[in-house]
Amino acid sequence: MELADYATDSVIRYDLDGTIRYCNPASETQFGWKAAKLLGRHFHDLMPDRAEASSLWKNLLRIGRWDGLLQRRLQSEVEIGAYVRLTVRHDSRGRPLDVVEYAALSMNSPVPSLPVPPLIAERGGAACWQFNIKRARPLLDADAAATGYDANEQEWHPDRLDTLLAAVQIVDVNDEAIRLFGLPADRDKIVDRRVASLWPEQSRAALGDLLTAIAAKTDTEPETREIPVVDRLQHVVLTGWRAADPRCPDIVFVRVNAILNAPNAVIELEASQNRYRNLISFLPVPVWQIDARAAGRIFDRLKASGITDLAAYSEEHPELVDLTCDIVQVFDVNDEAMQLFGGRQRSDFIGPARYLFDGTPGAARRVMLAHFSGVRNHVEELKVKTFDGRLIDVLLLMTFPVPGERRDTTIVMMMDNSARLEAEAKLRIVEGDFSHAARLSTLGEMTTSIAHEIKQPLSAILMNAQTSLRYLRKADPNLEKADQLTSRIVESAQRANDIIGRIQDMAGKRDPIYTLLDFNDVVHQCLVFLRHESEEKLVVIKARLQPDLPPIHGDRIQLQQVIVNLIVNSIQAMNTAPQTQREIYLETSVDEDDHVACSIRDTGTGIPADHMDQIFDGFFTTKEDGLGIGLAICQSIVRAHGGEITAANHPEGGAVFRFWIPTGSTAEL
Amino acid sequence: MITRTRLWYGFVKIRTQQILKRCDYVRGVKVSNLALVPKIAVVDDDASLRDALVELLEVFDFKCQAFEGAELFLAAHTKNRFDCLITDLNMKGCSGLQLQQKLATLDPRLPVIFISAQSDSEARSKALRSGAVAFLSKPINDDVLYRHIIAALSRGMSRPVDD
Ligand SMILES: Nc1ncnc2c1ncn2[C@@H]1O[C@H](COP(=O)(O)OP(=O)(O)O)[C@@H](O)[C@H]1O
Numbered sequence: 036m037e038l039a040d041y042a043t044d045s046v047i048r049y050d051l052d053g054t055i056r057y058c059n060p061a062s063e064t065q066f067g068w069k070a071a072k073l074l075g076r077h078f079h080d081l082m083p084d085r086a087e088a089s090s091l092w093k094n095l096l097r098i099g100r101w102d103g104l105l106q107r108r109l110q111s112e113v114e115i116g117a118y119v120r121l122t123v124r125h126d127s128r129g130r131p132l133d134v135v136e137y138a139a140l141s142m143n144s145p146v147p148s149l150p151v152p153p154l155i156a157e158r159g160g161a162a163c164w165q166f167n168i169k170r171a172r173p174l175l176d177a178d179a180a181a182t183g184y185d186a187n188e189q190e191w192h193p194d195r196l197d198t199l200l201a202a203v204q205i206v207d208v209n210d211e212a213i214r215l216f217g218l219p220a221d222r223d224k225i226v227d228r229r230v231a232s233l234w235p236e237q238s239r240a241a242l243g244d245l246l247t248a249i250a251a252k253t254d255t256e257p258e259t260r261e262i263p264v265v266d267r268l269q270h271v272v273l274t275g276w277r278a279a280d281p282r283c284p285d286i287v288f289v290r291v292n293a294i295l296n297a298p299n300a301v302i303e304l305e306a307s308q309n310r311y312r313n314l315i316s317f318l319p320v321p322v323w324q325i326d327a328r329a330a331g332r333i334f335d336r337l338k339a340s341g342i343t344d345l346a347a348y349s350e351e352h353p354e355l356v357d358l359t360c361d362i363v364q365v366f367d368v369n370d371e372a373m374q375l376f377g378g379r380q381r382s383d384f385i386g387p388a389r390y391l392f393d394g395t396p397g398a399a400r401r402v403m404l405a406h407f408s409g410v411r412n413h414v415e416e417l418k419v420k421t422f423d424g425r426l427i428d429v430l431l432l433m434t435f436p437v438p439g440e441r442r443d444t445t446i447v448m449m450m451d452n453s454a455r456l457e458a459e460a461k462l463r464i465v466e467g468d469f470s471h472a473a474r475l476s477t478l479g480e481m482t483t484s485i486a487h488e489i490k491q492p493l494s495a496i497l498m499n500a501q502t503s504l505r506y507l508r509k510a511d512p513n514l515e516k517a518d519q520l521t522s523r524i525v526e527s528a529q530r531a532n533d534i535i536g537r538i539q540d541m542a543g544k545r546d547p548i549y550t551l552l553d554f555n556d557v558v559h560q561c562l563v564f565l566r567h568e569s570e571e572k573l574v575v576i577k578a579r580l581q582p583d584l585p586p587i588h589g590d591r592i593q594l595q596q597v598i599v600n601l602i603v604n605s606i607q608a609m610n611t612a613p614q615t616q617r618e619i620y621l622e623t624s625v626d627e628d629d630h631v632a633c634s635i636r637d638t639g640t641g642i643p644a645d646h647m648d649q650i651f652d653g654f655f656t657t658k659e660d661g662l663g664i665g666l667a668i669c670q671s672i673v674r675a676h677g678g679e680i681t682a683a684n685h686p687e688g689g690a691v692f693r694f695w696i697p698t699g700s701t702a703e704l
Numbered sequence: 705m706i707t708r709t710r711l712w713y714g715f716v717k718i719r720t721q722q723i724l725k726r727c728d729y730v731r732g733v734k735v736s737n738l739a740l741v742p743k744i745a746v747v748d749d750d751a752s753l754r755d756a757l758v759e760l761l762e763v764f765d766f767k768c769q770a771f772e773g774a775e776l777f778l779a780a781h782t783k784n785r786f787d788c789l790i791t792d793l794n795m796k797g798c799s800g801l802q803l804q805q806k807l808a809t810l811d812p813r814l815p816v817i818f819i820s821a822q823s824d825s826e827a828r829s830k831a832l833r834s835g836a837v838a839f840l841s842k843p844i845n846d847d848v849l850y851r852h853i854i855a856a857l858s859r860g861m862s863r864p865v866d867d
């Protein structure tokens with residue numbers, strides 16, 4: 036020990052009580068205590084807080100080591116920061132002998148205020164966990180009261196164990212625990228989590244027992260539990276005790292001593308840990324790592340008790356969804372996830388997974404059902420509430436572990452959908468432009484018909500106006516006639532207005548308006564619109580409309596556009612046919628799937644077999660002045676309505692176009 | 705325009721009376737009150753226009769009968785029953801031109817005035833070549849129509865009477 040006399044760091048030797056038995060000259064200069072004054076004093080005399088000091092000391096003896104930044108009290112009552120390493124020395128038989136402390140003043144001493152020192156050593160010694168059992172108190176106390184506590188006979192009801200361990204919060208772990216338990220290397224991701232999500236499966240009941248026993252005790256003496264094998268660990272001994280500091284009665288320390296059953300185990304453990312860590316931190320999408328084992332256990336029990344239909348079961352037990360939301364825990368997130376949710380601290384993201392599904396009613400339940408069903412992946416579009424209060428659209432991708440994989444890791448990814456939805460909105464505008472162009476081209480093909488349509492009421496208006504003027508200018512003005520004619524003028528003006536509106540609808544850009552429609556009505560309006568065009572081309576349209584069609588849910592103008600496009604195509608296809616054979620058969624019906632179906636058959640040229648595949652493509656046309664977008668638009672409209680359109684040739688010649696639209700009764704009523 | 709209208713109005717009265725005279729009808733009695741004044745047939749499938757035309761012809765003091773389609777007109781038609789036909793060009797079923805073709809054999813002396821919403825030059829020349837009095841585009845000016853009706857009636861007047 037004499038060598039220490041020449042050391043520049045303070046070296047102090049304590050006996051197991053914490054009484055100082057030796058100090059070197061550096062201790063005097065560093066802490067400003069006279070060596071003579073130091074000897075015989077206690078560890079806690081050097082500390083600003085006695086209770087904290089005694090907690091630390093007890094932990095030190097039980098774990099074997101403590102190191103970190105400590106607040107030291109000088110003789111002058113001034114406090115300074117120091118890096119301190121305390122090590123328990125053992126004799127040849129492994130019994131604790133004494134404690135040696137090396138200390139160096141912190142460079143930026145005096146530290147004005149130092150946070151409470153961690154009560155367990157960061158490095159070295161045995162694996163150690165620090166828990167806060169405050170929230171688990173009601174459960175622990177109830178246990179003790181209800182069962183007249185007997186640790187060894189305690190049969191854990193799994194739900195109860197889940198709830199208990201979900202209530203126990205991790206305050207800290209040391210490096211040894213991280214290594215031994217394969218915890219996330221970043222302590223941030225462990226602290227404040229529930230122990231349920233990180234504690235190994237096989238020793239959960241032992242931990243539950245241990246905590247129950249500790250909670251029931253009035254002193255801070257340690258309790259132990261032994262488990263033969265835990266994952267890769269053998270001869271596991273859990274030693275737990277309450278903090279000696281009476282101000283924190285809910286702080287419990289658990290030391291874990293064990294032997295790794297294979298030398299490679301640690302490396303493997305770390306490698307897999309790193310693999311996941313790297314995987315998620317480098318993924319360019321928001322990723323959450325979730326431990327859903329607790330839910331998995333519940334599901335296993337439900338299955339064991341014969342429940343196969345969780346959908347029905349969860350309807351009777353809505354609290355199940357709630358419970359899973361709480362016991363399924365997020366234990367890691369990457370930066371992208373934090374960004375997506377607008378969160379600052381990783382610790383805000385760690386904990387019950389509930390917040391992931393809060394923005395979308397029913398989402399948590401669907402995820403639960405997916406997990407129960409044993410599928411590997413679950414995908415759904417969600418709205419999520421971010422931490423800064425936004426509601427964003429995301430695509431959720433969940434991957435549940437399958438046997439052979441780390442059971443504790445369920446991966447959740449979210450793709451920000453708002454960007455995609457924006458892109459889609461843009462696409463829709465482009466599509467809108469496209470269909471606008473198509474409508475205009477159809478209108479262009481029909482300008483003569485349109486002129487005709489609009490001229491009818493205009494002629495009537497003019498004629499009636501002229502007539503009434505004549506009546507009024509008579510020597511004996513016929514007011515009655517003028518009145519009657521003026522009302523007719525109003526009627527015709529209304530009609531003209533309707534026609535112009537219809538053309539504007541066709542020509543103008545608009546967003547679709549979905550309403551419940553009588554499809555026959557829609558067809559009827561088209562026939563009015565096309566009447567002149569077909570008459571002029573000497574085409575007879577024979578419509579057979581099935582009465583009492585169920586209503587469909589759709590956009591009137593768009594559906595009219597489909598019919599008009601198809602009929603205009605048919606009329607064009609019959610241009611060269613002999614006049615006597617220019618016929619279009621239009622039929623509406625309800626098909627075997629209860630869809631409203633419409634077929635338009637003509638007696639024209641038909642469609643050459645090698646064109647069949649292309650006619651619905653944009654810009655495919657066989658016409659000199661064709662645009663080739665009519666059918667493409669028809670298809671996109673029909674599909675947007677949830678239906679399908681097909682083309683064929685009729686055995687008796689000519690083309691047949693058929694499309695169907697689902698009925699709207701279920702969609703909206 | 706008013707003076708011109710009045711002029712034409714006066715003219716038609718004189719001409720009508722001349723026609724009446726030729727047909728041995730009572731002189732000096734108000735034309736419109738008579739059962740057998742020149743009778744104009746109107747064929748148009750558009751109800752509002754048809755009605756408007758009827759009203760206009762009435763204020764001109766013609767007698768007229770309107771038909772919704774060529775077929776109905778043909779069913780009601782007998783030789784010399786009408787003194788003039790005003791028909792729409794574009795109609796469902798039998799078009800104005802087809803009607804004209806049929807009348808060429810049924811009642812070749814019946815003067816025909818076409819009205820059309822379009823200035824389809826092909827149809828127009830076809831109609832005129834086949835002997836139409838006029839081919840008027842909608843919307844129709846009342847004075848112009850009146851002038852053509854008078855022209856038609858006078859032409860009809862000069863058509864050979866066959867037995
Ligand atoms: N009823 C039909 N009969 C025969 N061919 C047709 C019929 N409808 C469409 N087609 C074919 O499909 C092509 C694409 O039609 P469409 O997309 O409406 O564009 P466009 O009419 O401008 O050519 C037409 O050019 C024609 O070759």
Ligand SMILES: [Mg+2]
Pocket residue numbers: 600603604665666
């Ligand atoms: Mg087309």
